[in-house]
Amino acid sequence: MELKICHLYPEVLNLYGDRGNIICMRRRLEWRGIGCSVDLLRIGEKADFTQYDIFFIGGGQDFEQEVLLGDLRDGKDKSLIAAVEDGRTFLTICGGYQMMGHYYETHDGVKCEFLGAVDFCTVGADVRMIDNYCFKLGAESGGSTVVGFENHSGKTYLGAGVNPLGRVIKGNGNNGEDGTEGVRYKNVFGSYSHGPILPKNPQLCDVILESALVRKYGKAELEPLTDSFEVQAHDAVYKMITGA
């Protein structure tokens, strides 16, 4: 068995240790004897998106995001939307997560059109939501608790009938108002948690890997791993955030 990962725009969307999510997926597949390859797809580069099982899109600096929106509109947008509808797995973080929605409207009313692959939108706010936070995954994503670090001023509002990735236990999540965090649509996982999200939350990592294995091979039986360091790191941060 093998999973092919496409890391989109690694040269611009690589803030906040995003690389750690790729390292984590690769290792957890390798430790189970499952092959893994990672292709980096930069601005201006073309590829057949139907060859990939997992797409990873991270967060980036504002100045560089303008550069890649032009590239998206040059055909990648349609291929990505088709991949979403085809049930391929997406892990999208911060700016990459926002990009899956309809648009980002800045605080002073400038609207930036995004992919619209999932029904949600983001509105710029003047307060930065920034700190360690935690949330509980929805049942369809395994139900475990996730710890991470959020750092965003955009407030994301999900469309009616679109499921969040989880419910905030402590922190802001999507908008600091409705208790939702991230999005789960088909096999699209979106979150504001960088940090990176996966290493300290191995159950979520395995749910993501399983979603790709099931789509490709019809079933997935991931052997349990000795996650003692993972659990230690998760629990230490969880305790720091919640005091419990």
Added chain:
Amino acid sequence: MFFKKDVLADVSEGMDIIVVTGTNGKTTTANMLESALTESGQKVLANKSGANLLSGVTAEFCCAAGGTGKPSGKIAVIECDEGALKQVVPLIKPKVIVVTNLFRDQLDRYGEVMHTLEQIKTGIEKVPDAVLCLNSGDSLVSSIALGVKNKVVYYGLDMPFGDQNPRVVSDAIHCVRCGAEYRYNFYTYAHLGDFYCPNCGYKRCRPEVAVTSIDQMDADGTDIQLVAGGEEYSARIGLPAIYNVYNAAAAVAAYYAFGSDVGQMIDTLSRIHSSFGRMETFKPGRQPVQMILVKNPAGCTQTIEFLTSLGKDYVLILGLNDRTADGHDISWIWDADYEKFAADPHVLKVYVTGDRAEDMQLRLKYAGLAEDKICLEKRTENLLETMKTSSAPVFVMPNYTSMLELRKLLSDATGAREFWEKQE
């Protein structure tokens, strides 16, 4: 602390001042400048403790001024935080401003690299008479010269150094002027090197203060050839690693721009040994314990490359805190190249400590380090015992507040003087 608004302008009036700013190397570069000026017989005011925000700089000048409220000396070397530059420089009107480099650092305090660059520019626009010393190989730093009136002295490496593979993780991929992707004739480290933009033509300027060769580099220091103002010099820097070569070039450039004798600065560089936690050596037992402050991925990866190139057995202690002075977000550890430690057979054991030791432990596991080589130890008395009894040299890589703790532990144990007494 409360001050009369412009008190800093009063207590610094008439002084000749060098300001050092940038992400990495501020303290070391300022220390080199202060040492050279002191050795030349001058009385120098400096903010040695690293208090580099407006309040700290003001306090330093006020303490020196004493009761009279008048400047106490003629010369000052001031390390200044990138964000505080725009508040500090209009008041002290420096003769020279050195910008070392720009990397991602403590993102949750300052936002992004481009924001930091804008803040530095805002400060510099307020002092058009200051001579700028800019790192020619850093596309972000050298772009400060675009659109300002100041006289500029460029410094840097005029030669390739280390790994020449295109950078996967970089803090500056796209042209700061037009957005096209940079190309490089050579790299030195991280995003530094001989960059050029194939679209708009923005490119590295040949440095006036240029390192032309690195002849020898080991744990004690580096031998280089350097050209400044058309003169050639052989120099010994009493500090190892490539980033200290850049720091030395920055110090030479500032000294040159300040109108001082470059030969005398070169002489001083051989006697520079360390500044506050940045490559400081202690001897608590039989083996040396060297402390190297790391606080962002670029500096951390450079330190890792340096240690894994030594070719001798060593023990590591990695300290990670997440307090306000460190930045609460520790995710940068995933961008530093700890994988190189996993590939180095000379790493005997790695101790992890600090508020976020569990995160560091996890990072090492995913870097590929064997779990039985990793030891989580939060009790500093046990770490001290490890350092005392180690049979191999120990390298300690802490971030800022972890460095303060571990340095106190080591100086209490060895009777080393506190940093503010160190250079007297």
